[in-house]
Amino acid sequence: xxxxxxxxxxxxxxxxxxxxxxxxxxxxxxxxxxxxxxxxxxxxxxxxxxxxxxxxxxxxxxxxxxxxxxxxxxxxxxxxxxxxxxxxxxxxxxxxxxxxxxxxxxxxxxxxxxxxxxxxxxxxxxxxxxxxxxxxxxxxxxxxxxxxxxxxxxxxxxxxxxxxxxxxxxxxxxxxxxxxxxxxxxxxxxxxxxxxxxxxxxxxxxxxxx
Numbered sequence: 001x002x003x004x005x006x007x008x009x010x011x012x013x014x015x016x017x018x019x020x021x022x023x024x025x026x027x028x029x030x031x032x033x034x035x036x037x038x039x040x041x042x043x044x045x046x047x048x049x050x051x052x053x054x055x056x057x058x059x060x061x062x063x064x065x066x067x068x069x070x071x072x073x074x075x076x077x078x079x080x081x082x083x084x085x086x087x088x089x090x091x092x093x094x095x096x097x098x099x100x101x102x103x104x105x106x107x108x109x110x111x112x113x114x115x116x117x118x119x120x121x122x123x124x125x126x127x128x129x130x131x132x133x134x135x136x137x138x139x140x141x142x143x144x145x146x147x148x149x150x151x152x153x154x155x156x157x158x159x160x161x162x163x164x165x166x167x168x169x170x171x172x173x174x175x176x177x178x179x180x181x182x183x184x185x186x187x188x189x190x191x192x193x194x195x196x197x198x199x200x201x202x203x204x205x206x207x208x209x210x
Contacts, residue, residue, distance in 0.1 A: 088106065
């Protein structure tokens with residue numbers, strides 16, 4: 001019966017050296033089991049229903065996994081930086097550009113990860129975001145993976161429930177290829193304009209009077 005099951009669970013936890021554990025006994029049903037020792041050497045088993053808390057934790061974890069999947073599959077660098085300028089979240093593209101795994105980047109300061117010259121270009125923009133300003137800018141930056149990219153960047157302040165700025169979200173789009181194609185287009189248009197100007201110099205126009 002139920003008593004035998006609890007005894008078996010207690011034996012398992014004792015073998016593992018646990019006196020405080022949270023276990024799932026049915027779908028959506030989580031119980032915290034504690035068996036602190038009494039002064040006379042005995043033990044008291046305390047059972048606490050943790051279902052609401054545990055299910056909320058699982059729902060949050062699932063939401064975070066879904067968010068990670070989405071952000072890892074968009075062609076945009078996405079980061080979350082706290083008030084101390086440390087990474088709290090990076091997507092897969094950010095990890096690629098920074099040349100480290102997401103786990104290695106979390107907790108690192110932006111200034112310790114970016115190339116020094118690149119950090120010098122974004123430092124003032126970060127300060128503006130941490131002061132509560134939404135920032136848009138363009139830059140040509142070198143990244144730890146060895147690439148140099150023309151990027152369009154947006155920093156959006158993060159605020160707590162009281163309106164205090166506690167960090168910012170960063171989004172960056174690589175526009176290197178777009179810039180290259182645009183430059184080539186401008187060069188082609190200039191060549192055509194030069195050819196037309198040269199050709200018009202050799203054209204004479206006559207009216208009906210000769």
